[in-house]
Amino acid sequence: MAKVVDRIAAPFDKRFDLQNSLEANVFSKPVPMHARRFWYCFGGLTFFVFLLQVASGVWLSFYYVPTPEQAYASVFYISNYVNYGWLIRSIHAWGAQLMVVFILIHMIRVFVTGSYKNPREFNWVVGVLLFLITMAFGLTGYLLPWDQKAYWGSTVSLSLVEQVPLLGSVIAQIVLGGEALGAPTLTRFYSGHVFLLPAALVILLVAHFWMIRKQGISGPL
Amino acid sequence: MDENHRPGEETGTELTAAEAEAEASPAEPADEPAAPRTPDESMSRRTFLLWAAGISVGFTALASGWMVYEAVLPPGRSVEGKTKVGPLAIAKLDELEEGVPVLLEYGDDVVFVAKQPDGSALVFDAACPHVGCKLSWNEAADEFECPCHDSGFHPDGTLAYGPAGRDMIVAVHEIDDDGNVVVSGFEG
Numbered sequence: 001m002a003k004v005v006d007r008i009a010a011p012f013d014k015r016f017d018l019q020n021s022l023e024a025n026v027f028s029k030p031v032p033m034h035a036r037r038f039w040y041c042f043g044g045l046t047f048f049v050f051l052l053q054v055a056s057g058v059w060l061s062f063y064y065v066p067t068p069e070q071a072y073a074s075v076f077y078i079s080n081y082v083n084y085g086w087l088i089r090s091i092h093a094w095g096a097q098l099m100v101v102f103i104l105i106h107m108i109r110v111f112v113t114g115s116y117k118n119p120r121e122f123n124w125v126v127g128v129l130l131f132l133i134t135m136a137f138g139l140t141g142y143l144l145p146w147d148q149k150a151y152w153g154s155t156v157s158l159s160l161v162e163q164v165p166l167l168g169s170v171i172a173q174i175v176l177g178g179e180a181l182g183a184p185t186l187t188r189f190y191s192g193h194v195f196l197l198p199a200a201l202v203i204l205l206v207a208h209f210w211m212i213r214k215q216g217i218s219g220p221l
Numbered sequence: 222m223d224e225n226h227r228p229g230e231e232t233g234t235e236l237t238a239a240e241a242e243a244e245a246s247p248a249e250p251a252d253e254p255a256a257p258r259t260p261d262e263s264m265s266r267r268t269f270l271l272w273a274a275g276i277s278v279g280f281t282a283l284a285s286g287w288m289v290y291e292a293v294l295p296p297g298r299s300v301e302g303k304t305k306v307g308p309l310a311i312a313k314l315d316e317l318e319e320g321v322p323v324l325l326e327y328g329d330d331v332v333f334v335a336k337q338p339d340g341s342a343l344v345f346d347a348a349c350p351h352v353g354c355k356l357s358w359n360e361a362a363d364e365f366e367c368p369c370h371d372s373g374f375h376p377d378g379t380l381a382y383g384p385a386g387r388d389m390i391v392a393v394h395e396i397d398d399d400g401n402v403v404v405s406g407f408e409g
Contacts, residue, residue, distance in 0.1 A: 059292060080350075080386035083291040 025213075034220035042106035047205070049099045053137075056092040057194070064144065066190035068183050071146035096138055103131050115218035123211040126204050133201050140193040146186065154189075155181055310401035314342060320376070322358045322365070327404045331355060332392050333365070334402055335376065342402050345378050346390035356389070365389065 013019050031040075063082060065074040078085040107127065110116055116124035143154040158181065162172045177184030264272075311325045312334050322335035324347060331347040333356070345365075349356050354369035364381055365374040372385035379388045394404045 059289065062293060076386070083294065084288050085292060087288070088292055 029213075032217055032220070035217050039105070039109045042102045042109060046099055046102040046106055049095050049102060050201070050205075053092060053095045053099065054198070056088050056095065059088055060092055061194060066144070066187050068146060068186060071144065071186060075145045075147075096141060099134055100138060103134055107131065113218065113221060117218075119215050120211070120218060123208060123215070126208050126211070130201065130204050130208060133197055133204065137193065137197050137201075140189040140197065143186065143189045144193065151181060154185070158185075308403050308405040310397070310403045312402045314340070314396060314400045314402055317342075321360070322376070324358075327392070330407075332404060333358065340396075342394065342396065343376075343378065344392040344394045344402065344404055346392055346407050348390065349385055350387050350390055351383075351385035 009018065060078065063074055063078045063085070065071060075089070078089050080086070110124070110127070139154075139157060143150045158172055158176060161175065162168045164171060175185070175188060177188050309327060311327050311332070312323070314336055317323060317334065317336040319336050319338060322333040322343075322345075324331055325334055326332075333343075333345045333347050335343045337343060347356050348354070349367040349369065349372055351367065351370060351372050354367050356365045356367050356374070359366045362373075363376060365376075365378075367373070367385065370384050372383055373381035374385075374389050375381050378391065380386075391408045392404050393406050393408060394402055397403050
């Protein structure tokens, strides 16, 4: 088995220097003892749930149709007709809840252990942005099933946006895309949910992880 | 893995007991009973755990991979795929009473066959589309009913009330020249 892996890996190793890269960047970076704790797991868990969201979300987009006429019907179809559709859709819905919970626990841990302090302030800022993006994911995803709960829930959040001083009505118009919540809103939320937000999240995640590598894991209490 | 993994080297932390043991004993400890051992038996704890983890991950990946495979296939496809029985004549239309669904066996499955006034037949899987309990025909209420969660269906198989989320599963069938109801499978 190991020999087979070696045979396959060897040409790649020769060209991309994989062995040394892994040695330098992965195997020689053990997690320090003080960080091998339950409460230190939640950043990684959040990332894991995010990967689940990507996988289940891509699959959902196979069937989902972002138009007012078909959105609810396509979600209904996913839940009731597609093989394991109910399961994968539930994974996506519960994963969304879990991701927010995990982020909050992660932020509390970072705050309580003082890990946000110099020189890691920028990473805290990036982390807060990641949290806001996740909340935006939740807001946009909530509208997509296009049922009563989604429609009126989003109506409420959009009227909250309108209350923002100065920019409120402009932002609401951009998000709404029309006079009232309707087809343009649905496509804008969908586009944000599957294109803009994931792109922003991935870029900031790279920054988040890169800074961890540059600054190291914060010391013990 | 053993050469590459040097716990605590950069961080100045100590090995855990388990790691120290695994590092120290590629072979069995010397004070084991002197039973002759082949090299295969002297698997270190680390190797064992790696294999255990690998197999668990492998099984999980296989299971979810299979689920995703099922989920990306169009659900209506499996007219033939969902049964090993193939086309089977299960009833003579002349012998059925009009408008009264009867339970009949189709392979390992049970189906409702209801003769229609126009000489055709409605054939449904008797399993409730909710979680698969066997539906029964309620003559008085003129509907199919589920004993498990009280779902109800109209005589034409459409959903009357939940918790089921969809209509009854339609069995693909035809009436052959001799007036037999020939079932060949189920729609998704």
